[in-house]
Amino acid sequence: MSSKKTITMEHGAGGQFMQELIGGMILKNITQRSAGTVGLDDLDDGSTISLPEELEDGAELVMTTDSHVVDPLFFPGGDIGKLAVCGTVNDLTVMGARPLALTCAIILPEGFELSVFEDIMKSMNLAAEEAGVAIITGDTKTIQGNKLDSMVINTTGVGIAPKVIRDNGLSAGDTIIVTGNLGDHGIALLSHREGFDFETKLVSDVSPVNDLLKGPLSLRTEDNQPVITAMKDPTRGGLASSINEMAQKSGVGIVLEESDIPVDMAVNTACEMLGLNPLEIANEGKAVIGVRPEYAEEVLELLRSHKYGANARIVGKAVSENTGKVLLRTSIGSLRQLGMPVGDPIPRVC
Amino acid sequence: MSAESELLDKIRDISRPVRIMHICGTHERTISKYSMRDVLPEEIEVLSGPGCPVCVTPEQEIDRAIALAESGVILTSFGDMMRVPGSNGSLMEARSRGADVRMVYSIDDAIAIAEKEPESKVVFFAIGFETTAPTNAAAVLRKPPGNFSLLLSHKLTIPAMNELIDEIEVDAFIAPGHVCTIIGIHPFDQFAEKGFPVIAAGFEADELLLSILMVLEQQRSGNHTVENAYPRAVKNEGNRRAQEMMEKVFEVIDSDWRGIGTIKDSGMKLRPEFAMYDAAVIYEDLINEKVKDISYENSASSLCRCAEILKGKEKPSDCPLFTKKCNPANPVGSCMVSQEGMCYNWYRYRGVEDA
Numbered sequence: 001m002s003s004k005k006t007i008t009m010e011h012g013a014g015g016q017f018m019q020e021l022i023g024g025m026i027l028k029n030i031t032q033r034s035a036g037t038v039g040l041d042d043l044d045d046g047s048t049i050s051l052p053e054e055l056e057d058g059a060e061l062v063m064t065t066d067s068h069v070v071d072p073l074f075f076p077g078g079d080i081g082k083l084a085v086c087g088t089v090n091d092l093t094v095m096g097a098r099p100l101a102l103t104c105a106i107i108l109p110e111g112f113e114l115s116v117f118e119d120i121m122k123s124m125n126l127a128a129e130e131a132g133v134a135i136i137t138g139d140t141k142t143i144q145g146n147k148l149d150s151m152v153i154n155t156t157g158v159g160i161a162p163k164v165i166r167d168n169g170l171s172a173g174d175t176i177i178v179t180g181n182l183g184d185h186g187i188a189l190l191s192h193r194e195g196f197d198f199e200t201k202l203v204s205d206v207s208p209v210n211d212l213l214k215g216p217l218s219l220r221t222e223d224n225q226p227v228i229t230a231m232k233d234p235t236r237g238g239l240a241s242s243i244n245e246m247a248q249k250s251g252v253g254i255v256l257e258e259s260d261i262p263v264d265m266a267v268n269t270a271c272e273m274l275g276l277n278p279l280e281i282a283n284e285g286k287a288v289i290g291v292r293p294e295y296a297e298e299v300l301e302l303l304r305s306h307k308y309g310a311n312a313r314i315v316g317k318a319v320s321e322n323t324g325k326v327l328l329r330t331s332i333g334s335l336r337q338l339g340m341p342v343g344d345p346i347p348r349v350c
Numbered sequence: 351m352s353a354e355s356e357l358l359d360k361i362r363d364i365s366r367p368v369r370i371m372h373i374c375g376t377h378e379r380t381i382s383k384y385s386m387r388d389v390l391p392e393e394i395e396v397l398s399g400p401g402c403p404v405c406v407t408p409e410q411e412i413d414r415a416i417a418l419a420e421s422g423v424i425l426t427s428f429g430d431m432m433r434v435p436g437s438n439g440s441l442m443e444a445r446s447r448g449a450d451v452r453m454v455y456s457i458d459d460a461i462a463i464a465e466k467e468p469e470s471k472v473v474f475f476a477i478g479f480e481t482t483a484p485t486n487a488a489a490v491l492r493k494p495p496g497n498f499s500l501l502l503s504h505k506l507t508i509p510a511m512n513e514l515i516d517e518i519e520v521d522a523f524i525a526p527g528h529v530c531t532i533i534g535i536h537p538f539d540q541f542a543e544k545g546f547p548v549i550a551a552g553f554e555a556d557e558l559l560l561s562i563l564m565v566l567e568q569q570r571s572g573n574h575t576v577e578n579a580y581p582r583a584v585k586n587e588g589n590r591r592a593q594e595m596m597e598k599v600f601e602v603i604d605s606d607w608r609g610i611g612t613i614k615d616s617g618m619k620l621r622p623e624f625a626m627y628d629a630a631v632i633y634e635d636l637i638n639e640k641v642k643d644i645s646y647e648n649s650a651s652s653l654c655r656c657a658e659i660l661k662g663k664e665k666p667s668d669c670p671l672f673t674k675k676c677n678p679a680n681p682v683g684s685c686m687v688s689q690e691g692m693c694y695n696w697y698r699y700r701g702v703e704d705a
Contacts, residue, residue, distance in 0.1 A: 194455060194459075196455075274455075275379070275430075330383070330384045330385060331352065331354065331384070331555070332352075332354045332355065332358065332384050332386070332389055332555055332559075333355070333389060334384060334385035334386065334388040334389045335385060335388070336382070336383065336384070336385040336388075337698075339697075339698050342678040342679050343679070
């Protein structure tokens with residue numbers, strides 16, 4: 001590596017500096033670099049993915065993409081690199097797919113510190129190793145520092161789904177399960193960014209959920225259908241956004257028991273103080289699952305036996321009334337509607 | 351049996367037709383969050399008075415803040431103030447046009463910006479009732495840096511209640527717990543003397559249910575006094591030190607309330623000895639130049655029913671704009687903007703029947 005300590009425009013110019021950046025920062029730090037005969041090391045115009053030899057009838061390739069920007073780049077529990085891997089792995093997983101490979105396209109502003117960049121690459125690698133997914137091709141671009149003030153990472157993922165799971169597959173009677181405490185990511189990020197000092201350390205939940213959901217996804221009914229009828233990862237907009245979308249697209253109503261929805265005490269306190277609704281806060285390592293009711297306990301047990309699913313809970317069920325709406329049964333027995341969030345959560349004044 | 355259901359049973363036992371008004375956005379939030387109106391007997395109506403500081407900030411004052419932001423100062427504001435429409439959009443829209451508007455959580459965040467950026471002028475848009483005013487008074491007394499100032503839009507609760515009391519169609523009040531921690535409960539004595547039971551209440555579901563029960567009990571026994579149902583936070587005499595700081599830094603002036611108009615002695619300005627921190631003084635010419643051509647005769651909010659809703663005369667559902675032209679994504683009046691606003695809460699949390 002040359003003596004440069006920060007990104008310059010030359011790092012994106014396609015010449016020697018760029019080769020050094022790719023070799024010294026990216027290839028060096030990514031351990032799983034191939035998913036077929038042509039991989040990241042080949043630095044060819046593209047890479048290949050070998051398909052599994054035995055495929056279920058009706059299996060499909062699933063593809064998803066996500067661009068990641070986050071302020072700050074490093075936060076309690078994670079950073080933009082981990083987020084970029086988990087975000088895409090989780091999108092594939094909630095479609096019922098096993099992730100096969102990721103791409104990684106990075107846009108860096110001039111002046112970005114190379115040591116920080118390397119830390120982010122290492123973190124991406126750890127997350128990819130945990131998820132068992134290769135990063136097989138990528139791109140780097142640089143932008144003048146006054147036009148972009150932080151880095152952007154886009155990851156595209158390809159996975160294979162024996163049976164695709166959609167977000168519109170709920171039927172009346174299905175049990176709704178969430179895989180753990182809600183709101184951790186958004187509140188950890190907000191309190192870290194704004195310098196709030198709550199007594200308990202709030203940590204983002206950013207993590208890959210593919211291993212957590214592997215067991216439940218493999219469960220089949222007697223007629224060989226997945227017992228999971230619908231699934232979503234409650235990222236931006238939190239549970240409120242995901243569950244409303246599931247209700248609307250599936251044409252069912254949903255009743256949730258408010259006191260059964262798992263929210264960490266510290267997150268709840270922070271939300272109360274800031275006037276935020278934890279159900280509208282982003283998660284980065286959770287899933288909302290619709291399950292055929294007779295398999296709900298089995299799915300719950302599988303989830304709870306995994307380190308990321310210890311706080312999984314049955315939170316409610318799909319019903320045939322109030323189509324497209326989500327209702328919360330409160331602790332005083334009334335029902336209130338859980339609406340779709342409007343925009344970014346904005347803290348209240350007092 | 352939970353404390354809430356016990357209280358609900360007791361309320362049902364002695365229920366009678368009554369209209370109770372609270373004057374606090376956070377009370378409205380709790381009531382809506384628990385859909386409390388759905389489980390109370392129908393004859394008990396809980397109305398939301400002018401208790402949301404964001405809601406009652408008039409367009410003129412938002413226009414002045416936007417004028418400042420667009421003239422090159424860093425304008426800092428609480429988050430929920432940023433979506434409130436002035437006559438030409440909100441602070442958030444001003445930001446998208448290039449103005450430097452920043453969301454802060456307290457005046458200390460704004461002062462920190464001023465310290466960090468000594469070359470910039472930083473203005474804090476100081477809104478709120480007696481709850482936020484002492485914090486701002488304390489900050490001024492700590493002598494913030496010279497590039498920092500406050501654009502004051504504070505409002506006072508008691509004069510607003512006084513303004514409404516003769517027109518209002520309610521039987522009792524739930525007094526705002528946060529405000530009472532500062533001013534105490536005695537300023538409410540005058541309303542009890544006029545025949546209204548007044549209960550200072552906390553913000554948990556059981557605390558609000560308790561205050562409703564206490565209203566009913568007063569009515570049953572023919573009483574009308576001020577009672578403190580929030581003694582864990584409220585001292586009857588309030589917080590003397592906070593009162594003194596406010597007195598030292600601010601003087602009382604007439605003030606405009608959205609949907610109500612000018613109310614005598616209901617606002618505050620910085621005393622002359624603190625004029626160096628008063629953005630209205632420092633930037634007077636600049637603000638006046640920018641807002642001089644704005645007419646408030648036919649503004650968007652003149653179509654909405656904020657005034658009647660704030661006075662407890664109408665409900666959000668009586669407003670022709672409610673849910674149609676006016677909703678959280680596209681608010682007309684500020685009762686829809688703030689999470690403390692009655693319209694917003696009705697929109698967000700209505701029960702099954704109206705949903």
